[in-house]
Amino acid sequence: MTNPTTTRDPDLTRLRIMDAATDLFVAHGFSSVTMSQLAKAAGVTKSLIHHHFGSKEKLWEAVKEHAFEQYFRAQMEMLQEAGEPDAALLRESVVAYFHYLQANPSAVRLFAWTHLEGDTSCGDMDAQLMGAGAEWVRQAQKRGLLRADVNPAHLVATFVMTCTQWFEARCHHQHWPGMGDDEAFLDDFLKIFMEGVVPRD
Numbered sequence: 001m002t003n004p005t006t007t008r009d010p011d012l013t014r015l016r017i018m019d020a021a022t023d024l025f026v027a028h029g030f031s032s033v034t035m036s037q038l039a040k041a042a043g044v045t046k047s048l049i050h051h052h053f054g055s056k057e058k059l060w061e062a063v064k065e066h067a068f069e070q071y072f073r074a075q076m077e078m079l080q081e082a083g084e085p086d087a088a089l090l091r092e093s094v095v096a097y098f099h100y101l102q103a104n105p106s107a108v109r110l111f112a113w114t115h116l117e118g119d120t121s122c123g124d125m126d127a128q129l130m131g132a133g134a135e136w137v138r139q140a141q142k143r144g145l146l147r148a149d150v151n152p153a154h155l156v157a158t159f160v161m162t163c164t165q166w167f168e169a170r171c172h173h174q175h176w177p178g179m180g181d182d183e184a185f186l187d188d189f190l191k192i193f194m195e196g197v198v199p200r201d
Contacts, residue, residue, distance in 0.1 A: 014052050017042045022063050026106045029113035030060045064114065065123050067107040071100040072125040079132050085140035091194055093133065098163045098186050108167045115168075130156060146197050159193060 020042035024033045035056055039046045053059040075096060082089045101108050113119075130153065137152035146155070166173075166185060173179055 010052070013044060013048065017044060017049055017052060017059070018063060018066060021059050022067070022106065022110075025060060025063055025113065026109045029117055030056075030119070031117055061121065061123065064110055065125060067104065067110050068123065068125055070104075071097065071107075072129055074100075075129055076132065079136055082136070085136055085143060085145060087140070087145055087194065087198065089136070090140070090146070090197065091190060094159045094163070094190060094193065095186065097160060098166075098182075101163055101167045102182055105167070108164070111164055112168045144199060147199050150197070155197060159189075162189060162193075 017038070021033075021038055024037060024041055033056075035046045035049060038049055038056070038059070042049070049056075049059065053062060075093065078089070078092065078096065133156040134152040137146060137155050140146040141148040141152065166182075179185070
């Protein structure tokens with residue numbers, strides 16, 4: 001049943017739809033969630049969801065963008081305020097992404113569903129941040145601060161994929177002997193990663 005309070009307040013209605021969609025998509029993925037389920041969970045009609053988001057696909061994109069927005073803004077600010085490129089910023093970026101995933105398990109599940117369902121869309125924020133990160137690496141390579149024989153996009157993707165996989169697969173690897181906790185893994189990954197991207201003699 002439609003909640004009369006939300007229909008009179010477009011912003012509140014949109015927020016209720018987003019919250020309901022986030023819960024359902026995190027739990028079940030995109031494909032398994034129906035518009036009827038979304039409408040029931042949000043307390044609105046399906047036509048109201050179409051009014052605010054256009055389609056289930058666009059609602060899915062909005063949910064993913066919202067989950068990523070906090071990290072996106074913080075990381076872009078870090079890049080913009082960094083000044084001249086140096087290796088320390090690369091390390092800070094790895095730590096920031098790792099801790100973002102650690103603090104946002106719902107985002108980890110959304111990313112996992114995206115991968116499992118073969119979602120090929122790349123959000124504007126995702127593409128923008130990847131491009132900015134790769135360009136920063138490229139500038140650091142030109143200054144001789146990072147290895148110049150690796151693709152900048154691959155370098156960024158390496159730490160993004162490693163950190164993401166650590167949290168996506170933790171229900172499996174947490175049972176492996178001697179794995180340790182999140183911070184122990186991050187510390188060792190930074191040693192391996194940072195020493196691998198510094199210039200060779």
